[in-house]
Amino acid sequence: MRRNLTKNEIVxxxxxxxxxxKTGKTQSCRGLKLVVSKNDLGLDRIVVIPVRHFGNSVQRNRIRRQIKEIWRKEKPRMIPGYDFAFVVYPGKVLENEIQTKQLISLCEKAGVFLQLEDIPIV
Structure with a gap:
């Protein structure tokens, strides 16, 4: 099974x-902002943008990888056809579990998760 994102899934x-x-709706929590916009492609895409003064390049690339991995794991629960922009602000480095909870709560606020009856049984 492929464990990384394809080129089509990255903006x-x-x-x-x-x-x-311009067209997206914004949700935010401490240290993270989510902008969700509808696309006409039928698949979800993502971009992670650390703000300008977010540490050095190692820290910026690490936070990109972490958020993309969390998003990749949660992607089967999401409604297809949206573009996601995550803006990351500097601050205390959070543990992976806390980051996961933040990302899930932002996506729930944005209303991009499938309802329980819509999730296919595999």
Whole structure:
């Protein structure tokens, strides 16, 4: 089973990122902001943006990897067809369990999770 994200699941172009921020709805919690925008592709895509003064490059890349991994694990529960932009702010480094709870609560607030009756049984 493939454990990383495909190229189609990552938003890279600046016009696409700008569209997410213009048309998206925002949810936030301590140290993390989520902007969700509908797309016409039928699949979910993600971009993780640490703010300018977020540590050094090692810390910025680490937080990108951590959030993408949490998102990848939770992706089967999500409604397809959305673009996600996570903006990460500097602060105390949180444990993985706390980051996971934050990300899940932001996605629940945004209303992008499938309802229990919509989840396919595998």
């Amino acid at each position: 890279k172009r600046q016009p696409e990122i700008d569209r997410i921020f």
